[in-house]
Amino acid sequence: MNNEVNFKHNPLNGVSLKNMLNELVSHYGFDILFAYLNINCFKTNPSIESSAKFLKKTEWAREKVEVFYMYKFKNLPRVSSEQFEIPPRDRIVPEDQTPKEPAKLSLEDAERLREKNAKKTAARRQNTRSHSRSTNNYGAKQNNKYASHRETNNANEDDYDSSNSPNTPDLSESDPWANAREKFKE
Secondary structure (H helix, E strand, O other), X not given: OHHHHHHHOOOOOOOOHHHHHXXXXXXOOXXXXXXXXXXXXXXXXXXXXXXXXXXXXXXXXXXXXXXXXXXXXXOOOOOOHHHHOOOHHHOOOOOOOOOOOOOOOXXXXXXXXXXXXXXXXXXXXXXXXXXXXXXXXXXXXXXXXXXXXXXXXXXXXXXXXXXXXXXXXXXXXXXXXXHXXXXXXX
């Protein structure tokens, strides 16, 4: 019962997508919405009707707008990681958290935020590349280790004729391809 009461406290409860868009557009305008959300329906021939139609069909975009509505427009505190995994309309909002004045947003702040996010993304990609390089380097080291091992075995084979030597090492233990090479020599 307590969760049901908290669910009803969610600012999205009872608000249609069109009404939410009307509130957001009348307060911020399409330029700010596009600058912060980077959803094309707010840039290319934007209208409430076309945006609502797109958002109804596109779950990830709709959730992005709902999160913006809750945490920028209604200015609620950010949620815990467990609540963040839940779609915005299903989130439980504690009764002591009430909507505040909409956050003051500007195109300049949106550009700074976009640059900051681009730097984070580039750093993540760089870390991913360096990780994959280090993994590849490990593989290359292993290949070099085996290559030097093969060269040593091949040198041993060339130094003596295995058919005449009483101390012939068993190459099959150290080099699985030794028997195959012996067959091709014949």
